Amino acid sequence: MLLTEPLLENYVQLPNAVAAGSKRVALADNLAVGGTTVSKGVMGEAVRYAHEHQVSIELVIAPRGGVSPYNDVEIKMMEADLLEAQQLGVDGVILGALTDQQQVDTEALTPLIAAAGGMSLTFSTAFDQIRPQDRGTAIDWLANQGFDRIWSAGNSTDRLADWTASKRLADSVGLTLVPTDVTVAEVAKISQQLDVHLIAGPAVIDL
Amino acid sequence: MLLTEPLLENYVQLPNAVAAGSKRVALADNLAVGGTTVSKGVMGEAVRYAHEHQVSIELVIAPRGGVSPYNDVEIKMMEADLLEAQQLGVDGVILGALTDQQQVDTEALTPLIAAAGGMSLTFSTAFDQIRPQDRGTAIDWLANQGFDRIWSAGNSTDRLADWTASKRLADSVGLTLVPTDVTVAEVAKISQQLDVHLIAGPAVIDL
Numbered sequence: 001m002l003l004t005e006p007l008l009e010n011y012v013q014l015p016n017a018v019a020a021g022s023k024r025v026a027l028a029d030n031l032a033v034g035g036t037t038v039s040k041g042v043m044g045e046a047v048r049y050a051h052e053h054q055v056s057i058e059l060v061i062a063p064r065g066g067v068s069p070y071n072d073v074e075i076k077m078m079e080a081d082l083l084e085a086q087q088l089g090v091d092g093v094i095l096g097a098l099t100d101q102q103q104v105d106t107e108a109l110t111p112l113i114a115a116a117g118g119m120s121l122t123f124s125t126a127f128d129q130i131r132p133q134d135r136g137t138a139i140d141w142l143a144n145q146g147f148d149r150i151w152s153a154g155n156s157t158d159r160l161a162d163w164t165a166s167k168r169l170a171d172s173v174g175l176t177l178v179p180t181d182v183t184v185a186e187v188a189k190i191s192q193q194l195d196v197h198l199i200a201g202p203a204v205i206d207l
Numbered sequence: 208m209l210l211t212e213p214l215l216e217n218y219v220q221l222p223n224a225v226a227a228g229s230k231r232v233a234l235a236d237n238l239a240v241g242g243t244t245v246s247k248g249v250m251g252e253a254v255r256y257a258h259e260h261q262v263s264i265e266l267v268i269a270p271r272g273g274v275s276p277y278n279d280v281e282i283k284m285m286e287a288d289l290l291e292a293q294q295l296g297v298d299g300v301i302l303g304a305l306t307d308q309q310q311v312d313t314e315a316l317t318p319l320i321a322a323a324g325g326m327s328l329t330f331s332t333a334f335d336q337i338r339p340q341d342r343g344t345a346i347d348w349l350a351n352q353g354f355d356r357i358w359s360a361g362n363s364t365d366r367l368a369d370w371t372a373s374k375r376l377a378d379s380v381g382l383t384l385v386p387t388d389v390t391v392a393e394v395a396k397i398s399q400q401l402d403v404h405l406i407a408g409p410a411v412i413d414l
Contacts (some may be wrong), residue, residue: 010243010271011280030237036217039236039244040291041284042270063249064217073218073256077248084247136327206289 002191005058005179005200006207007031010038011046013116016207019051024198026054026094031202034125035094044123047088051067058092058122059085062111067098067126070108076102092119094151098125103130104138122149125180127166136169144174151200155182163194212265212407213414214238214387217245218253225256225412231263233301238409240272241302241332244288244331247370254295265299265329266292268319274305274333278317287323299326301358303333307355310337311345319353329356334373343376350380358407360388370401 006017007026017025017091027046045169050057061075063070069164070078076116080178085093093116097105104123113121123142127150142150150170155162160177161174167177182190187199213224214233224232234253235242244267245253257264261302270277270284277285285302292300300323304312311330320328330349334357337345349357357377362369366386374384387408389397 011284029243032237032239032240036236037246039270039284039288040247041244043286044287045280045284051412073252077252080248080251126302134240159320167360182240207216 001197002187003198004187004204005178005198006202006205007035007060007200007202008203011042011054013207014022014046014049015033016203018053018055020205020207022055022205024058024163025050026058026060026200028060028062030065031160032199034067035060036062036064037078040084043090044088045088045091049054051089056091058120059083060088060124061093062124067124068100069098069105070097075108075111078112079115080091083121086118087160090119092122092148094122094124096124097128098126104141105136107161109145113147121145121147123147123152125151125153127152128155132162135166137164139169139175140173143175147175147196149176149178149198151178151180153201154179160190160193167194167196208404209394210393210405211411213412214242214267214407214409215414216409218256220414221253221256221269221388224412225260225354225388227412229262229412229414230304231265233265233267235267236270237272240261241269241274243265243269243271244285247291250292250297251295254297254405255294258296263298265301265327266297267331267405268292268300268302269331273278274303274331274336276312277304282315282318285319288414289319293325294322297326299329299355301329303331305307305333305336310341311348313348316352320354327356328354328356329385330354332358332360333341333360334359335362339369339372339383346373346376347380354382356383356385356405358385358387360408361386367397367400370397374401 030036097108170177304315315353377384
């Protein structure tokens with residue numbers, strides 16, 4: 001069965017998404033900059049609402065827009081937010097960290113992975129900035145560290161080819177590649193062409 | 208002495224603002240929608256940094272963009288964020304709540320004022336949406352409830368006249384009217400013309 005996971009800004013659209021039949025939602029603030037972590041208050045009420053309606057909820061964990069390397073203070077913020085999410089019963093988190101050289105920032109991610117214990121782990125669309133020739137190594141490391149999924153908007157010149165190549169790598173280590181930035185109109189076709197069963201992003205359902 | 212209070216998005220510009228000599232800063236996420244509450248992680252590290260540098264820190268408390276009435280769930284989110292801010296030692300909070308009729312939403316604000324105990328209280332630029340003829344009543348109520356300041360961007364056709372009128376009302380009950388959305392170039396002139404000593408907003412200092 002095909003599952004679409006809308007990425008919502010704050011709590012506002014959550015009741016609508018649930019009413020529209022979403023079984024899984026992702027939540028962030030400030031989608032204009034790619035998504036940031038919601039406040040504690042929003043987090044708590046969103047989890048409560050989602051779970052009361054048997055809906056899984058994932059949170060974007062990012063202290064600001066942009067995916068350039070996070071400094072030590074920013075890692076601490078993300079750790080605090082991950083621990084808060086864990087305490088509130090969030091089902092999964094979406095995050096990414098790259099070095100200046102657009103490699104997976106393993107040093108930054110290691111404490112974050114530890115702090116996320118118990119929640120599912122999705123690597124964010126920061127993945128799209130990793131060079132194709134480095135993605136195999138990246139995906140191996142992410143799989144070894146317990147990541148479950150990778151979000152990818154695909155390379156804009158040929159998204160399908162880009163997704164197909166990444167999906168082959170991901171499949172080989174049991175990771176799920178999740179196409180994102182897909183519109184409602186594209187969902188069925190992309191799901192079929194790529195043989196994927198989960199598609200995410202701000203526009204996957206009409207709200 | 209004239210004090211400028213930059214409104215910063217997340218933590219990113221805080222060290223720069225402090226280095227530039229700011230003695231007081233305001234923090235929000237998602238300024239594109241008027242400002243939302245930052246995550247717990249951002250809040251904690253920002254307070255720590257500000258206080259280590261003898262800088263006062265205020266937080267925007269808003270569960271989403273827009274100032275239309277907040278529902279009960281949103282009030283709960285704001286309460287949770289206020290309690291968190293209080294626990295972390297935040298100096299003040301900036302918030303606003305209006306009814307559908309653009310009156311101060313006293314029902315919504317009452318629990319929030321209680322939750323903000325110990326922090327200074329600033330009514331947000333939601334104030335600008337209150338009709339001029341209703342502002343006297345609004346200001347009286349806010350002063351009675353312990354608000355300290357009101358942020359106002361002023362009416363765009365004649366900001367100075369608008370600020371002057373509101374300031375007269377505010378002064379009479381010991382509230383401080385704080386002009387906002389003022390650029391660096393305008394700060395000195397507006398301060399002099401209005402005789403105000405605090406000016407706030409995203410553009411009051413060069414970062």
